[in-house]
Amino acid sequence: KQEVTQIPAALSVPEGENLVLNCSFTDSAIYNLQWFRQDPGKGLTSLLLIQSSQREQTSGRLNASLDKSSGRSTLYIAASQPGDSATYLCAVPGTYKYIFGTGTRLKVLA
Amino acid sequence: DAGVIQSPRHEVTEMGQEVTLRCKPISGHNSLFWYRQTMMRGLELLIYFNNNVPIDDSGMPEDRFSAKMPNASFSTLKIQPSEPRDSAVYFCASEGGRTDTQYFGPGTRLTVL
Numbered sequence: 420k421q422e423v424t425q426i427p428a429a430l431s432v433p434e435g436e437n438l439v440l441n442c443s444f445t446d447s448a449i450y451n452l453q454w455f456r457q458d459p460g461k462g463l464t465s466l467l468l469i470q471s472s473q474r475e476q477t478s479g480r481l482n483a484s485l486d487k488s489s490g491r492s493t494l495y496i497a498a499s500q501p502g503d504s505a506t507y508l509c510a511v512p513g514t515y516k517y518i519f520g521t522g523t524r525l526k527v528l529a
Numbered sequence: 530d531a532g533v534i535q536s537p538r539h540e541v542t543e544m545g546q547e548v549t550l551r552c553k554p555i556s557g558h559n560s561l562f563w564y565r566q567t568m569m570r571g572l573e574l575l576i577y578f579n580n581n582v583p584i585d586d587s588g589m590p591e592d593r594f595s596a597k598m599p600n601a602s603f604s605t606l607k608i609q610p611s612e613p614r615d616s617a618v619y620f621c622a623s624e625g626g627r628t629d630t631q632y633f634g635p636g637t638r639l640t641v642l
Contacts, residue, residue: 453630462533462620462633463572508572516562516585517631519572 421446421513425520432499433528440494440523442509447487449511454483454494457506457522466507467494499527533634535621541640547609550619550637553602558625558632563596563606566636567617575619578604611641
């Protein structure tokens, strides 16, 4: 049974810092992995989708990497800003569905 | 496209009442998902439709929950009778076209008193 774990559960950093969020999964037979952002009281927004054949994807200040063999993905946020404050979730596809991690709650202090 | 539309955005009801949540997926998407999010359990898939047909409803917690998708542009999730432990945010998501990305609606925050 696929399990997805995210650490840390919460993170507070000063503005401008580079930071790394971690996601690990137990079954490496995945065909993609997604990172989502969730703002308080809002739905989820897809940030990056990494196909299993890729090792990383970049979008602006965000870079996500995928290492299937070790069952890990990281989301790197460069030069963090207060507007980056949100919960970040990773998700891997299971049979017919996505399996989500519990998320990392990020707060970037001005 | 307006994205995935859910209604109502907030629902407060009393225990025992029937609750109906609504979702309009993105036009052209052929997969629809209902999720529930709580602090204790995180985000859980309740049911998944493909081409309007329920494919996996193993996440539906009990018989009080039912979901329908009468056509490609509308789905409902019904809870009858509702209980306080059903209080959560319910998300609808759709997927289709040329991407593997699920697009989420804004959610319905349900409070059962």
